[in-house]
Amino acid sequence: MGKVWCGIVLVFSKLGLSSNTVHLKFSEFAKYCGYPSRRFDKNLRRQIGESLERIQSQSLTFRRKGADKAVHTGMLLKASYDGDEDRVELMADESLRDLYRLDYQVLVSIKVLSKLPRAEVAQCLYLYLLALPENPIPVSFTRLRERLRLESCTKEANRKIKTGLKKLESIGFLSGSFMTKNGEQYYCIDKRFKKLCNTSDASPFMND
The missing domain is CATH 1.10.10 (Arc Repressor Mutant, subunit A)
Incomplete structure (x- = not known):
């Protein structure tokens, strides 16, 4: 699941500048996740599909100090893989932009240090x-x-x-x-x- 989350962060850093929803081919998304093309098979498609489901199911709750109201959201609002079209759709909550930005900088830092x-x-x-x-x-x-x-x-x-x-x-x-x-x-x-x-x-x- 970690590789897929990294792929999601990288996708939005490059393709999500004007919208919080992106559509791309499975092969493109798999590359963002760091998988080599030789692994683009049925097993990887199933694996990535399951990881997307798990990530979408991860919920987050925000509550201001002293406030009665709480905001409930998810790491992704929508994550789907269409096997017929062989495409991935991702929709993120714009209120989580700081989370994505922070994780993106972590990935860049790891890349530089390597x-x-x-x-x-x-x-x-x-x-x-x-x-x-x-x-x-x-x-x-x-x-x-x-x-x-x-x-x-x-x-x-x-x-x-x-x-x-x-x-x-x-x-x-x-x-x-x-x-x-x-x-x-x-x-x-x-x-x-x-x-x-x-x-x-x-x-x-x-x-x-």
């Missing part, structure tokens, strides 16, 4: 820089050394930071430039590509 094997400094830099607000001021290497708790000498720590930042640039997450002011090194962030591509970050169900 591109940084055995690069601990780069991984830590990624998680730190990702959390910075839009248009951050230049980040000093002193601040980064403290954040990463690098205990080696300043020169060696700065070298590790610079190598880590260049690694993030090489995988397409970051663009920026290095500068020195009053003997202190800084990194000036130009842009963060949260999808590892030169496109703006899209959130499920949202155009803003």
Whole structure:
């Protein structure tokens, strides 16, 4: 069921920008779920169909603190697989956009971290820089050394930071430039590509 939920989140991140309902071929949806084409058989169709049923049956309840009213909804309002048409239909509750957005960012983070094997400094830099607000001021290497708790000498720590930042640039997450002011090194962030591509970050169900 986990793979299918990941597929749902990715589908809405790419196809659900103008509507909370999407229709797509089974083969497309299976790819979003991470299944190889060689597995597109009857068993997989049954498996995915059952997973969609289970996900749709998962209910959520929201209640404001001190309020008598409660809102009941589901992780999906509708999830169906049409065997005759070999198509999948998904309908999400727009009030859950934050849930989808959060899970999407988790998936993106996992994707980025998987591109940084055995690069601990780069991984830590990624998680730190990702959390910075839009248009951050230049980040000093002193601040980064403290954040990463690098205990080696300043020169060696700065070298590790610079190598880590260049690694993030090489995988397409970051663009920026290095500068020195009053003997202190800084990194000036130009842009963060949260999808590892030169496109703006899209959130499920949202155009803003």
